Amino acid sequence: MAPDARRATLTRRVRSMGGRLVRRFGLLPAGTPDGLGQDDELVGRSWPYEVLVYFADTSEALYQIEQWYSTLEVLDAEHRVVVVTRDSRTAARVRAGSSLDVRTIAHYTTLDDVLARSSTKLALYVNHNPENFTCLRFGTLVHVSLMHGDSDKVVTVSNQTKAYDFSFVAGRAAVDRMARYATLYDAQARCIPVGRPQLDEQTAERERHRMLRTPDDLPTVLYAPTWEGGQRSAEYGSVASHGLAVVRALVESGRYRVLYRPHPLTGVRDASYGEADAAIRSYLDGLAPDRQAPGGWDGGGELATAFARADLLVCDVSGVAMDWLATGSPLVITRPAGPVAVARSPLTDLAPSLAAQDADGVVALVDRELGLDPTRAERLALREYYLGDTAPGAATAAFVEACERLFEVRDTELARIEAATQE
Structure with a gap:
C-alpha cells in the first residue's frame, strides 16, 4: 500500500475509534444521539411488536414521551409496543421510567431489516423531530402523530403534520384548528380525536x-x-x-x-x-x-x-x-x-x-x-x-380503539397494494 493510502486508512481508523470513545463516554454535545445501538443483535431477526414508538431525541426531550408512558403501557397489555431510540442514554431512562420494551437502533438499515421480517403495523411519534423521516419512509406502517399536548401554538398547525398518515388529537378543537389554518390538508379525514389519556387520573x-x-x-x-x-x-x-x-x-x-x-x-x-x-x-x-x-x-x-x-x-x-x-x-x-x-x-x-x-x-x-x-x-x-370525554378511563380506551382501527386500515391497504401488483 502506498504511503498516502496507508496514512488515509490510519486517519479513518483513528477518527472512527475517536468517535466510538466520544460516544461511549458520553462526551457528545447536548442533544446529539450517541448512536450506541443494538444493531448487531437485531439484524437478521424479527420482533413481536405490533406498535413502534419512534423517539429520536436525547434525554433533554424525555418529557415529550414520559407523559405517554401510562397510555402506552395499557396499549402494550393488548398489543406489544416497543420504543425505538437512537441514543442509549435515552433508552436507559425510558426503561427506568416505564415497563415498555426499548431498542436502540443507530442505522436505519437495521430498522429496514427488522421491519421486513416482522408484523409491526403502527408507528407513533410524540414530536416533529426531523429524524422521524428515518422511520416515516416505511410504507408497511401506518404513521401517527401524537405530539405531547394540544395548544393554540402555531406548531400545532405545522406543515410537518402532513408527513403522517393520521394525527391523534385531543378534541374537536384541534380538528377545527387544523381545518382553519392548515393549507391543503384534509383535517376531517386525517385527525382522529381520542381525548387526553394523560388526564384520566x-x-x-x-x-x-x-x-x-x-x-x-x-x-x-x-x-x-x-x-x-x-x-x-x-x-x-x-x-x-x-x-x-x-x-x-x-x-x-x-x-x-x-x-x-x-x-x-x-x-x-x-x-x-x-x-x-x-x-x-x-x-x-x-x-x-x-x-x-x-x-x-x-x-x-x-x-x-x-x-x-x-x-x-x-x-x-x-x-x-x-x-x-x-x-x-x-x-x-x-x-x-x-x-x-x-x-x-x-x-x-x-x-x-x-x-x-x-x-x-x-x-x-x-x-x-x-x-x-x-x-x-x-x-x-x-x-x-x-378534551373530548374527560371521564376517567374514557380517553385511554378511545386511544386503544383508534390504534386497533388503524391496524385494520393498514392491513386493508397492504392487501390492496398486493392485489394491484398482481394485476
Whole structure:
C-alpha cells in the first residue's frame, strides 16, 4: 500500500475509534444521539411488536414521551409496543421510567431489516423531530402523530403534520384548528380525536389533595410558563417578560401561595430565560419555609400533581392551558411579549389575557377570577370541545380503539397494494 493510502486508512481508523470513545463516554454535545445501538443483535431477526414508538431525541426531550408512558403501557397489555431510540442514554431512562420494551437502533438499515421480517403495523411519534423521516419512509406502517399536548401554538398547525398518515388529537378543537389554518390538508379525514389519556387520573389526584386542605390554607396559584421555543416565531414563553413580576406581586399580596413550575427546556436557546428562571427560583427559595409559606417551585414530577395543588393557573399559550380545562378551575393566559402568531380560538378569546406591562396587576385579575369566575359556564362548555370525554378511563380506551382501527386500515391497504401488483 502506498504511503498516502496507508496514512488515509490510519486517519479513518483513528477518527472512527475517536468517535466510538466520544460516544461511549458520553462526551457528545447536548442533544446529539450517541448512536450506541443494538444493531448487531437485531439484524437478521424479527420482533413481536405490533406498535413502534419512534423517539429520536436525547434525554433533554424525555418529557415529550414520559407523559405517554401510562397510555402506552395499557396499549402494550393488548398489543406489544416497543420504543425505538437512537441514543442509549435515552433508552436507559425510558426503561427506568416505564415497563415498555426499548431498542436502540443507530442505522436505519437495521430498522429496514427488522421491519421486513416482522408484523409491526403502527408507528407513533410524540414530536416533529426531523429524524422521524428515518422511520416515516416505511410504507408497511401506518404513521401517527401524537405530539405531547394540544395548544393554540402555531406548531400545532405545522406543515410537518402532513408527513403522517393520521394525527391523534385531543378534541374537536384541534380538528377545527387544523381545518382553519392548515393549507391543503384534509383535517376531517386525517385527525382522529381520542381525548387526553394523560388526564384520566387527574380527577382522583385533585380530590386527594383537596381532602388535605384546611380552611386556613391560602388559595394556590400555579404559574406554569412554557419555554422560549425552538425559534423566535414560536416564543410564547413569559418567564423573561412576566415571570418575576407575576410571582412577586402574588406573594407580596399576602393572599396567595404561588407554585412555580417552569418548562424543562427553559433557557436552552435563550440565556435570558435561564437567568429569569434562576431569579424566580432564588426569590421563592428565600421565602419562609413553613407550611403556609407563600411560594415554592416544582422541579418535576407529574403535572397532574401540580394541578391538584392549585386553585388557579397562570400560564402561556401552551398545552398546559388545554389540560387545565379538565379541572374546571379558572385560568389566566399571558400575552406573548413579541410578535408571535397565536391561532385564535374560543379559549384564547375567552380566557383573561395578561400583558407584560400589566404583570404587576395580576393580583387584581386573580382576585376577580377566583372571587367571581365570570367565565365559568363558558369555560366548562369548552372542556369537551377541547378534551373530548374527560371521564376517567374514557380517553385511554378511545386511544386503544383508534390504534386497533388503524391496524385494520393498514392491513386493508397492504392487501390492496398486493392485489394491484398482481394485476
